[in-house]
Amino acid sequence: MPIQENTDILADTPAVTVRETIDGVPVEETSAPPKRRPRASATTVTPRRPDTYIWGIYLLLLLVSVVELYSASSTEVSASNVYAPLIRHGIFLAMGLGIVLVCQRIHYSVFRKLAAPLAVISLGLLILSTFSGVEINGAQRAIQIGPATIQPPEIVKLTVVLLLAGVLARNQIPGGVSNRGVVIAALIVTVFSIFVLPNGLTNLLIMMGASVCMFVIGGVKMKQIGVVFLVYLLCGGMAYWLRGATSSADREYDAVTATQTGTAPSSRVDITELGRTGTQKNRIMRHLAGVSPTDTIDDFNRQVILSKFAMAHGGIHGRGPGNSRESARLPLAFSDYIYSIIIEDAGLIGGIALLILYLCLLGRAGIVASQCSRAFPALLIMGCALLIVLQALVHMAIVTGLAPVSGQPLPFISKGGTSVLVMSAAIGMMLSVSRYGVTRGNKREQRAEMNQLPEDLQAANPMQVGE
Numbered sequence: 001m002p003i004q005e006n007t008d009i010l011a012d013t014p015a016v017t018v019r020e021t022i023d024g025v026p027v028e029e030t031s032a033p034p035k036r037r038p039r040a041s042a043t044t045v046t047p048r049r050p051d052t053y054i055w056g057i058y059l060l061l062l063l064v065s066v067v068e069l070y071s072a073s074s075t076e077v078s079a080s081n082v083y084a085p086l087i088r089h090g091i092f093l094a095m096g097l098g099i100v101l102v103c104q105r106i107h108y109s110v111f112r113k114l115a116a117p118l119a120v121i122s123l124g125l126l127i128l129s130t131f132s133g134v135e136i137n138g139a140q141r142a143i144q145i146g147p148a149t150i151q152p153p154e155i156v157k158l159t160v161v162l163l164l165a166g167v168l169a170r171n172q173i174p175g176g177v178s179n180r181g182v183v184i185a186a187l188i189v190t191v192f193s194i195f196v197l198p199n200g201l202t203n204l205l206i207m208m209g210a211s212v213c214m215f216v217i218g219g220v221k222m223k224q225i226g227v228v229f230l231v232y233l234l235c236g237g238m239a240y241w242l243r244g245a246t247s248s249a250d251r252e253y254d255a256v257t258a259t260q261t262g263t264a265p266s267s268r269v270d271i272t273e274l275g276r277t278g279t280q281k282n283r284i285m286r287h288l289a290g291v292s293p294t295d296t297i298d299d300f301n302r303q304v305i306l307s308k309f310a311m312a313h314g315g316i317h318g319r320g321p322g323n324s325r326e327s328a329r330l331p332l333a334f335s336d337y338i339y340s341i342i343i344e345d346a347g348l349i350g351g352i353a354l355l356i357l358y359l360c361l362l363g364r365a366g367i368v369a370s371q372c373s374r375a376f377p378a379l380l381i382m383g384c385a386l387l388i389v390l391q392a393l394v395h396m397a398i399v400t401g402l403a404p405v406s407g408q409p410l411p412f413i414s415k416g417g418t419s420v421l422v423m424s425a426a427i428g429m430m431l432s433v434s435r436y437g438v439t440r441g442n443k444r445e446q447r448a449e450m451n452q453l454p455e456d457l458q459a460a461n462p463m464q465v466g467e
Contacts, residue, residue, distance in 0.1 A: 045448045050104050051434035053364045057357060058100065058427050061412040062093055064342070064354065069415060071322045072333040072341040092417045096424030103428020107436050108377050109453055111429055115162040122159045125152035126195045151418040153203040156192055157391075158422050160207055161214070161383035163188050168218035169376035172459035176219040185215070186228045190235055202406040206394055208232070210386045217382050218375070219462035284404050306330040307340035307399055311351075318347030335414040336407045339399040351396075358392045358411075361385055366463075368434050373446050375459040377437030382463075384426035391423075440464065 070086045129143050129152045142149040164185050171181025189211045196204045215225055297305055310326035310333075313319060324344045327333045333341050343351040365385035369378040388411045395410045397403040409419045439445040440461075450458055 045436055045439060045445050045452065047435045048438060049435070050431040051364065051368055054361065054368075054427065054430055054434060057361045057364070058412070060357060062097070065093060065413040066090065067321050068338060068342050068345065068413060069334055071324050071345055072327045072338050089415050089420075092420045093412075096412075096420045099421060099424045100428040100431065103425055104431035104435060106428075106432055107452070108380060108429065108432045109457065111162060111380065111432070112166045112376060112457065115159065115166055118155075118159050119163055122152060122155040123192065123195065125150065126156055126192075126199065128152075130195060130198045148417065151416070153196055153199045154418045154422045156196060157203065157207050157210070157387055158384070158426055160188065160192055161210060161387055161426075162380070164211055164214050164218075165376055165379040165383050166457075168214065168220070168379055169374070169459055170456040172219065172375050172462065176221050176462075177215075177224070179224070182215075182220055182224045182228065185211070185220075186231060190232070193232075194235075200406065202394060202398075202408050206387070206390050206408075209390050210383060213386050214379060214383050217369075217463060218379055303331055303337060303405060304401065307337050308401065310337075310340040310344040311400070314344040314347045314351075316347050316349060318343070318345050318350055321345050332407075335409055335416055336395075337399055338410055338414050339396050342413075355392075355396065358389050362389045365430060368430075368438060369461070370463050371440045372433065372437045372461050373440045373464070374437065374449060374453065374457065375461050376453075376457045377433040378461045378463050381430045381433040381437070384430050388423055388426055 066086065066089075069089050125143060129150075142151050167181055167185045167188065168177055171178045171184070177185075189208060193204055193208065196207060212225065215228070293305070293308075295301060295305065306326050306329055310324065310330060313325055319325070322345070324333075324341050326344060327341050330337055330340065339351070339354075342354060346353070362385045365381050369382050372378040372381075391408060392411050394403065394406075395408045395414070398406055398408060409416045411423045412420060437449075439449050
């Protein structure tokens with residue numbers, strides 16, 4: 001009978017014994033089973049190359065940062081060392097690059113585990129900065145540690161993104177997000193908003209804007225979002241009334257005490273002052289009133305007028321890198337108003353190109369997120385991208401006069417150590433998702449991803465339209 005050869009021999013097939021005879025004497029020969037080429041492990045996802053488009057956008061932003069910060073740092077240049085501002089900023093950019101390289105090699109599920117301890121730390125730093133932080137541009141936002149300063153609101157914004165990505169992913173149900181998940185997410189935003197508000201209204205708006213976008217991406221129904229907005233308005237109105245009532249009671253108490261004792265009113269910290277309500281109202285009123293080139297430059301309109309001068313000098317093509325005229329006069333040209341110097345150097349074309357570069361980052365994040373099979377990596381990469389792009393849009397809106405004056409750095413470009421490091425961590429998380437989270441269309445990797453993730457993070461990606 002002919003022997004049929006089985007080519008699909010398993011690795012654990014026992015050896016086959018063949019009997020032959022030589023000169024009538026039986027001889028036993030043992031044939032070893034054929035070796036099978038090892039297959040990729042079914043319990044781990046094979047890391048992909050990090051997304052080259054995200055890397056390219058990030059490196060381009062670093063290049064713009066080095067060139068434009070040197071052009072915008074005229075007011076910081078000392079006679080002894082012309083390159084000192086650039087060296088300081090370069091150190092932070094290098095540290096940020098190191099953070100990106102480390103974060104991209106960490107599986108994205110690890111970041112979810114870090115969300116809770118990071119929330120406690122960032123909230124503690126935020127409270128500390130509110131009551132005992134150093135003043136920067138009239139606001140208590142920073143914690144002084146030797147020569148360095150830490151700005152907790154920058155850390156808080158990324159922390160909220162991490163928390164929301166985890167909560168929305170864990171509470172996915174057919175057709176959206178459970179009511180429990182929506183309530184928890186809304187409470188997270190509300191609690192952090194209470195402590196962010198005294199440190200700046202703009203930071204609050206960026207954080208809430210990113211959270212609302214994540215609600216929509218995560219599948220929260222519009223009816224639920226409407227209820228969340230109503231709760232936000234009620235809490236905001238109650239906080240505003242409480243501040244006003246408390247401050248009125250304080251002033252009345254101080255006046256009565258001063259009349260009875262013949263002493264000056266006390267110098268207790270007013271809650272209204274802590275919330276910077278008066279400053280915010282004045283900035284909005286000045287924004288609505290507008291400015292004119294013929295206005296007398298004073299401390300209130302200096303930044304607005306000089307930034308408009310810088311953009312006017314830039315025209316369509318710009319004056320060229322390093323040829324800015326207004327960087328020597330414009331306060332905070334290297335941070336809060338660096339976009340005006342970019343337009344002065346590169347013109348309207350350069351300003352639009354930079355805007356498109358940030359929008360490309362958001363678009364690429366959307367493409368990567370749509371290729372994820374699980375909800376958490378998709379929400380994480382979109383939340384990080386939204387945080388970066390929204391902050392860039394707010395900075396540009398302030399500089400161009402579309403929004404009231406407020407301090408907000410341009411991500412990766414403005415001088416500011418905390419902002420650079422936090423945004424670098426966000427880029428690193430995005431690259432991590434591009435390496436470990438893109439498993440759509442590969443059934444084996446999808447099964448491996450399910451084995452790696454805890455049960456509460458195995459919900460399907462709500463951004464997927466179909467296979």
